[in-house]
Amino acid sequence: MKNFKLQKLRRTYKLNGLSKDNVDKDPYVQFNKWFKEVLDAKIVDPSAMVLSSVDHAKIPSSRIVLLKEVDNKGFIFFTNYLSRKASDFSENPAASLLFYWKELERQVRIEGRVAKIERKKSEDYFQTRPRDSQIGTWVSKQSAVIPNRSYLDEKYDELEKKFGKDEIPLPEYWGGYRLIPNYFEFWQGREKRLHDRICYKEEKHGWNIFRLAP
Numbered sequence: 001m002k003n004f005k006l007q008k009l010r011r012t013y014k015l016n017g018l019s020k021d022n023v024d025k026d027p028y029v030q031f032n033k034w035f036k037e038v039l040d041a042k043i044v045d046p047s048a049m050v051l052s053s054v055d056h057a058k059i060p061s062s063r064i065v066l067l068k069e070v071d072n073k074g075f076i077f078f079t080n081y082l083s084r085k086a087s088d089f090s091e092n093p094a095a096s097l098l099f100y101w102k103e104l105e106r107q108v109r110i111e112g113r114v115a116k117i118e119r120k121k122s123e124d125y126f127q128t129r130p131r132d133s134q135i136g137t138w139v140s141k142q143s144a145v146i147p148n149r150s151y152l153d154e155k156y157d158e159l160e161k162k163f164g165k166d167e168i169p170l171p172e173y174w175g176g177y178r179l180i181p182n183y184f185e186f187w188q189g190r191e192k193r194l195h196d197r198i199c200y201k202e203e204k205h206g207w208n209i210f211r212l213a214p
Contacts, residue, residue, distance in 0.1 A: 013105045013190055013193075014189075014190070014191050015189070016104070016188055017190060018188035019196065019211075020198060020210075023209065027184040027200040030200075031070065032070070034106065034108065034186070037104065038104065041101075043101055043103050046101070048067075048099075049097045049098060049099050050062050050064060050097065050098040050100075051063055051085065051097055053085050053088035053092070053095050053114075054088060055087065055092060056091040061084060065077045067099075073178060073180065074178040074179050074180040074181060075097060075110065075179045076177070077177060078174070078175065078176045078177075079174070079176075080141070080143075081174060082143065082144070083142040087143075089114045093115065094111075096111045097111075105189035106188055108184065108185065109184070109185040109187070110179065110184055111181065112181040113179070115177065115178055115180065116177055121176060122174070122176045123170045125176065126170040127170075134168040135156060135160055135163065135168065137171055138159050138168070138171055139156050139159060140152070141173075182202040183199070184199065185197055185199045185212070193214060194214050195214040196214075197212040197213075198211055
């Protein structure tokens, strides 16, 4: 195997610090504060997040999805209800999110449970999507085995003709999920690999804030 000298790939983290004294008591407020800084920094794909799920056999699976909304109830993303992740959620609703913004030397880890959002909210979002993305949703039975790329292109052309200029309806098998957090971890890279990790854990009285060793 070719030696890529992976052991020598390293960099020093030194942009910022993080302490219990300078984070908000509400993890949603703290997330929004950091996310605004990400947007101000004009980072590419700022809403990209790693979504991890686990099936009934305790086999984990991760993929990149896009955050589409965050409120005081949780983090919303959209997907195909026939996908592997959807199958995992039906068997085990526990899931996690990971945001990594290397330009700011920051990560945010979020854990909780996943639930489908109301159908009307999915319909409203679907109608904001570009028309080609709407048709693509009808084309793809996500995670199903297909014969080749031509299958997708031919199916797309077929559906494009079928819909014409009509409004494209939301498929029954597509919609949104909300991850409802019970744990947040805000990670800030620091010198000497002594990174800052400030965490929020949901308890009966509210959010317990504490620091973890790096």
